[in-house]
Amino acid sequence: MSEVIIKLQYYLQYPFVIYALIVGTLIALCSSLLGVTLVLKRFSFIGDGLSHVAFGAMAIATLMDQIDKTIIIMPVTIITAVLLLRTGQNTKIKGDAMVAMLSVGALAVGYMIMNVFSTSANVSGDVCTTLFGSTSILTLSSSEVWVCIFFSIVVLILFAVYYNKIFAVTFDENFAKATGVKTDRYNLLIAVIIAMIIVIGMNLVGSLLISALIIFPALSAMRIFNNFKSVVIFSGIISVFCAVFGMLVSILFSTPVGSTIVIADIIVFAACYIIGMIKGE
Amino acid sequence: MSYITCENLVLGYENQMVVENVNFKVNQGDYLCIMGENGAGKSTLMKTLLHLTKTLSGNLVYGDGLMDYEIGYLPQQTIVQRDFPASVWEIVLSGNISRLGFRPFYSKAEKKKAEEMLKKMGIWNLRNSGYRYLSGGQQQRVLLARALCATQKLILMDEPVSGLDPKVTAEFYQLIRNLNQDGVTIIMVSHDIHGALEDATHVLHIGKHEQQFYGTREEYMNSKAYKSLEIIDEIDADKEDAKL
Ligand SMILES: Nc1ncnc2c1ncn2[C@@H]1O[C@H](COP(=O)(O)OP(=O)(O)O)[C@@H](O)[C@H]1O
Ligand SMILES: [Mg+2]
Numbered sequence: 001m002s003e004v005i006i007k008l009q010y011y012l013q014y015p016f017v018i019y020a021l022i023v024g025t026l027i028a029l030c031s032s033l034l035g036v037t038l039v040l041k042r043f044s045f046i047g048d049g050l051s052h053v054a055f056g057a058m059a060i061a062t063l064m065d066q067i068d069k070t071i072i073i074m075p076v077t078i079i080t081a082v083l084l085l086r087t088g089q090n091t092k093i094k095g096d097a098m099v100a101m102l103s104v105g106a107l108a109v110g111y112m113i114m115n116v117f118s119t120s121a122n123v124s125g126d127v128c129t130t131l132f133g134s135t136s137i138l139t140l141s142s143s144e145v146w147v148c149i150f151f152s153i154v155v156l157i158l159f160a161v162y163y164n165k166i167f168a169v170t171f172d173e174n175f176a177k178a179t180g181v182k183t184d185r186y187n188l189l190i191a192v193i194i195a196m197i198i199v200i201g202m203n204l205v206g207s208l209l210i211s212a213l214i215i216f217p218a219l220s221a222m223r224i225f226n227n228f229k230s231v232v233i234f235s236g237i238i239s240v241f242c243a244v245f246g247m248l249v250s251i252l253f254s255t256p257v258g259s260t261i262v263i264a265d266i267i268v269f270a271a272c273y274i275i276g277m278i279k280g281e
Numbered sequence: 282m283s284y285i286t287c288e289n290l291v292l293g294y295e296n297q298m299v300v301e302n303v304n305f306k307v308n309q310g311d312y313l314c315i316m317g318e319n320g321a322g323k324s325t326l327m328k329t330l331l332h333l334t335k336t337l338s339g340n341l342v343y344g345d346g347l348m349d350y351e352i353g354y355l356p357q358q359t360i361v362q363r364d365f366p367a368s369v370w371e372i373v374l375s376g377n378i379s380r381l382g383f384r385p386f387y388s389k390a391e392k393k394k395a396e397e398m399l400k401k402m403g404i405w406n407l408r409n410s411g412y413r414y415l416s417g418g419q420q421q422r423v424l425l426a427r428a429l430c431a432t433q434k435l436i437l438m439d440e441p442v443s444g445l446d447p448k449v450t451a452e453f454y455q456l457i458r459n460l461n462q463d464g465v466t467i468i469m470v471s472h473d474i475h476g477a478l479e480d481a482t483h484v485l486h487i488g489k490h491e492q493q494f495y496g497t498r499e500e501y502m503n504s505k506a507y508k509s510l511e512i513i514d515e516i517d518a519d520k521e522d523a524k525l
Contacts (some may be wrong), residue, residue, distance in 0.1 A: 040365055161385045168378040171365055172356070178331035179379040179431045180350030226411025227368035 026152035028243030035218020056106030133206030133258030205258035223276030314481035353428030376430025418449035
C-alpha cells in the first residue's frame with residue numbers, strides 16, 4: 001500500500017500529470033451533464049453516430065499533424081449533429097437509418113484512411129487509441145490540454161445558462177412549443193453541446209467509449225434521485241469520481257485509461273441500481 | 282371577437298386530410314367539450330390549436346386579447362416520459378418557461394405563481410415528490426398546475442380523465458368546474474359523454490372526416506349526433522350486461 005502512495009507522490013510532482021487530472025475532471029463533469037437528456041430524449045443514437053463520425057474526422061486529422069486535430073474534428077462533428085437533427089425530425093425511421101449508415105460509413109472510411117495514408121509505424125496502435133482512448137492520458141499535448149479546458153468551460157457555461165430551457169424541452173417538448181418556446185433552437189443547442197462533449201471526451205476515453213461516459217453517470221443518478229437538479233449534480237459527482245479514480249489506477253497500474261474509467265462507472269451503476277431497488281421497496 | 286374562431290378548417294398531416302369543415306368559436310369563459318370516436322381527429326384539432334400541427338386550409342384566428350401562445354395544455358395520457366426524474370416543483374415551475382426569454386433563471390414572481398398554483402391544485406405538500414411515483418390523478422393535477430402557470434386564460438385538455446378511477450375523475454371534474462367559475466376558459470376532449478357534458482357550455486362533435494355538431498350543450502342534447510352516441514353507449518352497456 002505504502003508503495004502505491006510513494007509511486008503516486010512521485011507522479012504528482014509532475015505538472016503534466018496534474019494537467020491530465022484537471023482535464024480528465026473537466027471532461028468527466030461536462031460529459032455527465034447531458035446524460036439525462038440524451039437518454040430520455042432518445043438522442044442516444046445521435047450520440048453514438050456522432051462519436052463514429054468524430055472517429056472518421058480524427059482519421060483525416062491525424063494525416064495533418066502540423067495542426068491541432070480538434071480544429072478539424074470539432075466543426076465536422078457539430079455540422080453532422082445539426083444535419084442529423086434536421087433529418088431526424090422529418091421522418092423518424094429514415095433518421096435512424098441515416099445515423100446507422102453514417103456511423104458505420106465513417107468507421108470504414110476512417111480506418112481505410114488511417115491504413116493507406118498514415119506514415120506512422122504503428123497503425124493498429126493509432127486506430128486503437130482513437131477508438132478506446134490513449135493508453136495513457138499523460139500523452140496529451142499542451143495544446144490538446146488547452147483546447148479541452150476551453151471547450152469544457154464553454155459547455156459548462158452553456159449548460160448553466162440554458163439549464164431551465166434544457167429541462168423544459170427535455171421533459172415535455174410539446175408543452176414548451178405550445179407556449180411559444182422556440183424548441184427547435186434548443187434542440188439544436190443540445191445537439192451542438194453533445195457534439196462538443198463527444199469531441200473533447202474522445203481525448204479521455206476514445207470514440208467508442210464516450211457514450212458510456214455520458215450515459216452511465218446519469219443512469220446511476222436516476223436510480224437514486226427523484227428530481228432533475230439532484231440527478232444532474234449527482235451524475236457530475238459520480239462522473240468526476242470515476243474519472244479521477246480511473247486515471248489514478250491507470251497511471252499506477254498502467255491499465256488503459258478509457259476502459260478503467262468506464263469500468264469504474266459500471267461498478268457505480270451496479271451499486272446505484274442495488275441502492276435504488278432497496279429504496280424502492 | 283372571440284378567443285378562438287375556426288372557419289372551414291381542414292385538419293390533417295402532410296396532405297393527408299383527417300377532418301374537414303370544422304367551424305366553431307370559443308369565447309372567454311366558455312367550457313367547450315369536444316366529442317368524437319377514436320381516431321376522429323380530436324387530438325389533431327388540439328395540436329392544431331397549439332401550433333404543433335399546421336392547418337391544411339381554412340382560418341384559425343385568435344382574438345379578444347388572447348395571444349397566439351397564451352394556451353395552457355394538458356397532453357393526452359401524459360406522453361411525458363414515465364421515467365423522467367423530475368420533482369413536482371420543477372415541473373410546475375417550468376410552466377413559466379415561455380416568460381423566461383433570455384433570462385436563465387426563474388424570478389421570485391414566477392416561483393410565487395408556481396406556489397400559488399400548487400396550493401390551488403391541493404398538491405403543495407407533494408412539491409418535493411418525484412413525479413414518476415405519483416398516482417394518475419396526482420400527475421394530472423401537477424400538469425394542470427403547470428398549465429395554469431403558463432396562462433390562466435385558456436386551458437386545453439386532451440382526455441384528462443382517461444385511466445382515472447371514478448372517484449378521482451369526479452374530483453378532477455370538480456377542480457375544472459371551479460377553474461371555469463373563476464373565469465378560466467376550458468376546452469376539453471372527452472370520451473366520457475356523461476361526466477364531461479354536465480359542466481360544458483358548448484359542444485363540438487367531430488365524426489369521421491367531418492364535423493357533426495357545434496352548439497350549446499342544450500342544443501346538443503336534442504341533436505342527432507348526441508342521440509347516435511347514446512345509442513352506441515346503450516349498446517355498449519347492453520354488451521357489458523350480457524357479459525355479466
Ligand atoms: N403525426 C401524425 N401523422 C399522420 N397521421 C396522424 C398523426 N397523428 C394522428 N394521425 C392520424 O390522424 C387521425 C386522427 O387521429 P387523432 O387526432 O389522434 O384522433 P383522436 O384523438 O380523435 O382519437 C388518425 O387516423 C391518425 O392515424
Ligand atoms: Mg386523441
